[in-house]
Amino acid sequence: MQNQQPVSSALNRLIVGGRERFDLQDLLQSTSRTLSNLDFEHRHEVQRLERSRTDPVLKKQIVENLQRRHRERRQPYVMLIAELQKHLSSAMADGLQAAG
Known part of the structure; x- marks a missing residue:
């Protein structure tokens, strides 16, 4: 998976560097539909x-x-889904720590 790093950094720029807030769950669902x-x-x-x-x-x-x-x-798309799931898991863990 030599393309893993570029996908990850591009995804980080999209999520963190953009002016609009992205819903990772929506992006994951859309990517899954495309794959289907x-x-x-x-x-x-x-x-x-x-x-x-x-x-x-x-x-x-x-x-x-x-x-x-x-x-x-x-x-x-498979790589993007894996990366989105990783970001979602991280965001959920951060949310649980902030709530706890």
């Missing part, structure tokens, strides 16, 4: 290919390419 949409789109493409009359050897290559592209497209 990517997964749905991928399943639809694979199912459409499976129903086609494409040559089986070519079909296998296309499925492999679709899977590779899908992994590449979803990786930044």
Whole structure:
């Protein structure tokens, strides 16, 4: 996960450095929806290919390419979700300490 640091620092700038206050929970839900949409789109493409009359050897290559592209497209969102969850956990812990 070599991209972990840039995602973290960009997220910190977004949350801390911006003039507007961001709701991390809303951002997490929005990112999760985007990831779900990517997964749905991928399943639809694979199912459409499976129903086609494409040559089986070519079909296998296309499925492999679709899977590779899908992994590449979803990786930044998975990393962002992990980072948002980390920030949410930290914010919750800070809130519990302040309340206690």
